[in-house]
Amino acid sequence: MNKLNPEQYAFFAKIADLSFVNPFSHEREQADWQILNLHPQAVSVTERRKLLLEKIDSQFQALARHHRFDTRQYQGKTQETMKLAWLVRVFYGYQQRFDDFIKAQLRTGDKALELPFALAITEEFERAGFTRQETTHYIALLFQLQRAFRFIDEAVSGTSTAIVELRKRLWNNIFTFNPVWYLNYLCRRMEDFSLLLLGETGTGKSLVAKAIGCSGYIPFDDGSRRFVESFTVSFKAINLSQYSTGVLESELFGHKKGAFTGAFENHPGLFAKCSKHGSVFIDEIGEIDIPIQVKLLNVLQDRLYSPVGSHDQQRFEGRVISATNRPLEQLMESGQFRKDFYYRLCSDVITLPNLRERISQNPDELRELIASLLHRVIESPDEGLTDRIEARIQEVVPKTYHWPGNVRELEQCIRRICITGSYQSQPAVPVKQANDAFFQADAKGNYLSAQQLLQNYCRFLYDQHHSYETVARIAGLDRRTVKKYID
Numbered sequence: 497m498n499k500l501n502p503e504q505y506a507f508f509a510k511i512a513d514l515s516f517v518n519p520f521s522h523e524r525e526q527a528d529w530q531i532l533n534l535h536p537q538a539v540s541v542t543e544r545r546k547l548l549l550e551k552i553d554s555q556f557q558a559l560a561r562h563h564r565f566d567t568r569q570y571q572g573k574t575q576e577t578m579k580l581a582w583l584v585r586v587f588y589g590y591q592q593r594f595d596d597f598i599k600a601q602l603r604t605g606d607k608a609l610e611l612p613f614a615l616a617i618t619e620e621f622e623r624a625g626f627t628r629q630e631t632t633h634y635i636a637l638l639f640q641l642q643r644a645f646r647f648i649d650e651a652v653s654g655t656s657t658a659i660v661e662l663r664k665r666l667w668n669n670i671f672t673f674n675p676v677w678y679l680n681y682l683c684r685r686m687e688d689f690s691l692l693l694l695g696e697t698g699t700g701k702s703l704v705a706k707a708i709g710c711s712g713y714i715p716f717d718d719g720s721r722r723f724v725e726s727f728t729v730s731f732k733a734i735n736l737s738q739y740s741t742g743v744l745e746s747e748l749f750g751h752k753k754g755a756f757t758g759a760f761e762n763h764p765g766l767f768a769k770c771s772k773h774g775s776v777f778i779d780e781i782g783e784i785d786i787p788i789q790v791k792l793l794n795v796l797q798d799r800l801y802s803p804v805g806s807h808d809q810q811r812f813e814g815r816v817i818s819a820t821n822r823p824l825e826q827l828m829e830s831g832q833f834r835k836d837f838y839y840r841l842c843s844d845v846i847t848l849p850n851l852r853e854r855i856s857q858n859p860d861e862l863r864e865l866i867a868s869l870l871h872r873v874i875e876s877p878d879e880g881l882t883d884r885i886e887a888r889i890q891e892v893v894p895k896t897y898h899w900p901g902n903v904r905e906l907e908q909c910i911r912r913i914c915i916t917g918s919y920q921s922q923p924a925v926p927v928k929q930a931n932d933a934f935f936q937a938d939a940k941g942n943y944l945s946a947q948q949l950l951q952n953y954c955r956f957l958y959d960q961h962h963s964y965e966t967v968a969r970i971a972g973l974d975r976r977t978v979k980k981y982i983d
């Protein structure tokens with residue numbers, strides 16, 4: 497058996513510890529700097545990773561000078577440490593290739609691609625004494641780590657305290673606060689850990705749900721050298737407010753041929769389409785009626801459901817992510833939302849910060865968001881355009897503006913400025929005053945059209961009841977129409 501001298505052990509223990517630290521945390525940066533003995537911010541993130549890999553490699557090479565490095569030469573705690581250190585080394589060595597593979601899979605879509613470096617990475621683990629089983633498990637884990645890193649980073653940009661905290665929370669939601677537990681026990685059992693996303697409209701809940709849903713653990717099959725499914729099919733989303741109650745049931749649970757007039761074929765619902773490695777995202781969960789809440793509760797509780805018109809019970813083994821911009825506590829108090837259902841939805845609850853909070857914490861956040869949103873509006877905007885748009889927003893939007901539509905509104909604001917050069921921010925009118933005036937003529941004395949009146953009425957009702965469903969019922973309108981008027 498080989499022994500490490502205390503200095504060597506201390507070095508490898510630090511490297512092994514890197515696998516425990518959240519990559520979006522400040523502690524992670526500090527750990528890197530400490531290992532590299534560098535002054536903070538002396539080098540870029542990419543450069544830092546390159547230097548780390550070089551340092552780790554040189555230490556492993558020093559160990560292997562007399563014989564090949566093999567974790568089986570160590571025992572007990574030292575072996576555990578060396579295994580984790582090797583895992584970190586392989587991750588850094590293959591991070592770019594995993595990232596390229598993610599991009600290739602995104603381009604290809606739903607058919608799982610062959611991992612082009614499967615043999616090479618398998619060899620890395622096997623020559624270090626990992627079993628076949630450990631090797632496939634770690635390949636799946638490394639792929640998951642890189643997906644989570646990329647997707648969280650893309651979905652949540654910004655440097656305000658609230659956003660930095662959010663990225664850390666999302667990482668912990670995927671890998672838990674203790675990655676060793678995750679690695680050893682939980683990675684294949686995350687289906688019972690539901691996630692509820694809260695936050696005002698337009699704060700990015702759907703984006704975040706997708707980032708989490710595409711970052712689940714997907715086993716690797718070494719025979720075919722593929723992951724058992726493409727992560728692009730692991731995320732299935734539904735927006736509940738888009739459907740009337742009858743259609744919604746079918747969309748969620750599916751229906752049997754002949755279940756109702758027009759059911760010409762068996763129809764697989766959302767739960768049937770989602771594999772055990774995937775996640776179902778139920779958006780606007782605060783909008784659903786009690787009978788559907790009860791059916792969903794059964795799925796979460798017993799994992800069983802029946803398609804409409806069928807007595808067959810089917811099993812759902814994926815994870816449930818849900819989101820709402822409505823005050824669920826109020827809905828529970830008023831009996832519109834079941835408490836037992838709520839407690840099944842919220843193994844973890846994450847609240848997304850609103851734009852006002854983000855800008856007040858960090859005034860540069862607005863500029864960073866403009867730059868990132870401009871990439872969506874115009875593929876490759878230059879710095880100058882970002883400057884001009886930012887300057888125009890500062891001119892036409894009051895500094896203390898409340899941004900009620902959050903990032904979605906900012907995106908529209910940017911488009912509006914690109915087209916018209918200006919943006920009319922929404923006045924923060926007290927609800928009562930707005931309601932009193934909802935049917936009055938505008939300042940120029942123009943009376944409202946019937947459609948404008950209806951829109952104002954819907955908004956008025958929504959301010960009182962906070963529910964599209966209730967507004968639809970009171971106004972005698974379809975829920976989709978109501979949503980169109982309010983949003």
Ligand SMILES: Nc1ncnc2c1ncn2[C@@H]1O[C@H](COP(=O)(O)OP(=O)(O)OP(=O)(O)O)[C@@H](O)[C@H]1O
Pocket residue numbers: 651652653695696697698699700701702703704779819820821868869903904905907
């Ligand atoms: N942090 C962000 N960075 C870039 N774009 C964002 C961010 N947050 C939201 N957006 C954009 O704002 C729009 C709304 O986002 P999303 O649908 O995820 O919000 P939401 O919180 O789910 O809203 P709602 O409660 O109304 O459903 C989308 O176009 C999205 O791309």
